[in-house]
Amino acid sequence: xxxxxxxxxKYRYDLVGSYCENCGRSFxxxxxxxxxxxxxxxxxxxxxxxCGKVIxxxxxxxxxxxxxxxxxxxxxxxxDDGPVITSQLVCSPDEVQTGMRVRKVFRKxxxxxxxxxxxxxxxxxxxxxx
Amino acid sequence: MTLNAGIVSYGTHxxxxxxxxxxxxxxWGENAEIIKxxxxxxxxxxxxxxxxxxxxxxxxxxxxxxxxxxHPQDIGAxxxxxxxxxxxxxxxxxxxxxxxxxxxDFYSADLEFACKAxxxxxxxxxxxxxxxxxxxxxxxxxxxxxxxxxxxLEYSASAGGAAYILGKRDxxxxxxxxxxxATDTPDFWRREGQPYPKHGGRFTGLPAYFxxxxxxxxxxxxxxxLNPSDFDYAVFHQPNGKFPVRAAKTLGFNMERIKHGxxxxxxxxxxxxxxxxxxAAILDIAKPSERILMVSFGSGAGSDxxxxxxxxxxxxFRRNPSVWDKIRKGVSIDYGIYVKMxxxxxxx
Ligand SMILES: [Zn+2]
Numbered sequence: 001x002x003x004x005x006x007x008x009x010k011y012r013y014d015l016v017g018s019y020c021e022n023c024g025r026s027f028x029x030x031x032x033x034x035x036x037x038x039x040x041x042x043x044x045x046x047x048x049x050x051c052g053k054v055i056x057x058x059x060x061x062x063x064x065x066x067x068x069x070x071x072x073x074x075x076x077x078x079x080d081d082g083p084v085i086t087s088q089l090v091c092s093p094d095e096v097q098t099g100m101r102v103r104k105v106f107r108k109x110x111x112x113x114x115x116x117x118x119x120x121x122x123x124x125x126x127x128x129x130x
Numbered sequence: 131m132t133l134n135a136g137i138v139s140y141g142t143h144x145x146x147x148x149x150x151x152x153x154x155x156x157x158w159g160e161n162a163e164i165i166k167x168x169x170x171x172x173x174x175x176x177x178x179x180x181x182x183x184x185x186x187x188x189x190x191x192x193x194x195x196x197x198x199x200x201h202p203q204d205i206g207a208x209x210x211x212x213x214x215x216x217x218x219x220x221x222x223x224x225x226x227x228x229x230x231x232x233x234x235d236f237y238s239a240d241l242e243f244a245c246k247a248x249x250x251x252x253x254x255x256x257x258x259x260x261x262x263x264x265x266x267x268x269x270x271x272x273x274x275x276x277x278x279x280x281x282x283l284e285y286s287a288s289a290g291g292a293a294y295i296l297g298k299r300d301x302x303x304x305x306x307x308x309x310x311x312a313t314d315t316p317d318f319w320r321r322e323g324q325p326y327p328k329h330g331g332r333f334t335g336l337p338a339y340f341x342x343x344x345x346x347x348x349x350x351x352x353x354x355x356l357n358p359s360d361f362d363y364a365v366f367h368q369p370n371g372k373f374p375v376r377a378a379k380t381l382g383f384n385m386e387r388i389k390h391g392x393x394x395x396x397x398x399x400x401x402x403x404x405x406x407x408x409x410a411a412i413l414d415i416a417k418p419s420e421r422i423l424m425v426s427f428g429s430g431a432g433s434d435x436x437x438x439x440x441x442x443x444x445x446x447f448r449r450n451p452s453v454w455d456k457i458r459k460g461v462s463i464d465y466g467i468y469v470k471m472x473x474x475x476x477x478x
Contacts, residue, residue, distance in 0.1 A: 009228055010228065013229040014230075068470065106185050106192070106229050108179075118217070120225060
């Protein structure tokens with residue numbers, strides 16, 4: 001778990017993805033090759049903007065590892081800069097609706113017990129909340 | 131004296147949950163009115179289950195970067211001051227550096243000096259800028275402090291943070307001068323491996339807080355030839371709502387000059403964030419050429435004093451949402467939710 005997470009820190013901590021200069025598509029998580037252009041792809045790393053909107057979501061009521069935050073929301077979010085990403089949305093299930101504006105925040109994902117590593121990454125909150 | 135370096139941008143983060151002193155007093159069978167009158171704290175900010183000092187530091191830093199329109203890779207130093215770093219060994223500052231995409235060439239360390247570690251970071255960045263080592267430095271004070279359940283600290287120990295980007299160009303406020311005062315005073319401490327701090331009770335007032343805050347403020351004014359009447363605003367470390375008001379009065383500042391930076395009654399003591407969030411609240415409304423006195427305090431013990439003059443650049447600087455906007459947006463929780471969020475109960 002540790003090496004797998006460690007190598008992806010850059011992309012989890014911030015909305016860093018990739019962009020194909022040949023066709024203009026963007027990807028998150030980042031890709032090395034554009035599925036559209038294949039050998040013609042011209043991939044660049046890009047940091048997407050902070051905001052997007054919810055296009056779909058589920059309220060998860062049970063899960064082994066999320067006792068401290070139950071129920072929680074997993075949303076598909078269309079970033080203003082293009083790609084759709086799946087992320088936890090930190091708000092009450094009463095608040096969430098499709099089309100709502102959201103913005104990225106930096107939060108804990110979890111930790112390996114009391115002595116292990118702490119995992120951090122990007123989640124989203126309603127855009128008007130601080 | 132003028133140092134020709136100062137604040138280029140600032141940002142804050144105050145977690146959105148609040149627990150009232152009434153609610154804490156209800157659980158422990160104490161008289162809420164006596165607590166509120168004695169401490170001057172009505173409610174405090176509580177971090178969400180997935181927030182800690184690192185996440186608070188990152189959120190404050192990102193706000194500062196966005197508002198100042200700074201390219202993160204131009205930041206040459208990252209110093210995070212806290213007494214609640216998530217790891218004892220493993221820096222918070224590298225988590226911040228990565229999360230703000232600062233690249234890999236920056237000076238960094240975590241600082242610890244109870245509640246004044248954040249202002250110590252300001253001094254380090256300032257001197258690195260003046261020496262020409264870096265162009266921009268990021269200094270952060272952030273904490274998620276805990277008091278033991280039932281301890282008087284539980285009413286005030288809260289969470290929050292502020293980030294300042296210092297530099298030489300495009301200043302919104304110049305740091306004219308700084309001065310520090312320190313002694314070895316065991317007023318408050320936490321030993322390795324202990325979850326909650328211990329404190330010297332009533333001992334913490336005169337020989338600790340007041341002696342250091344007042345000596346640092348006076349030392350700064352002596353050094354720079356300034357008087358209390360030269361300052362439009364003053365902000366002090368805020369362990370409760372009473373101490374900073376009394377320190378201000380002793381030094382000759384009326385309520386008018388401290389009230390805007392006095393945030394502790396509504397969010398509690400944010401430790402390393404305390405005087406820095408108060409300063410941010412003042413910068414939110416300050417006008418060019420106004421002068422601000424800031425004095426932090428860290429137990430153990432020491433104070434850092436700063437004389438800051440507001441520059442013309444503040445007028446075009448984006449200051450919304452303001453600190454007071456964030457304070458007002460709080461969502462109240464009860465003691466049960468608070469205990470769960472602060473992990474005061476063990477879950478398997
Ligand atoms: Zn392509």
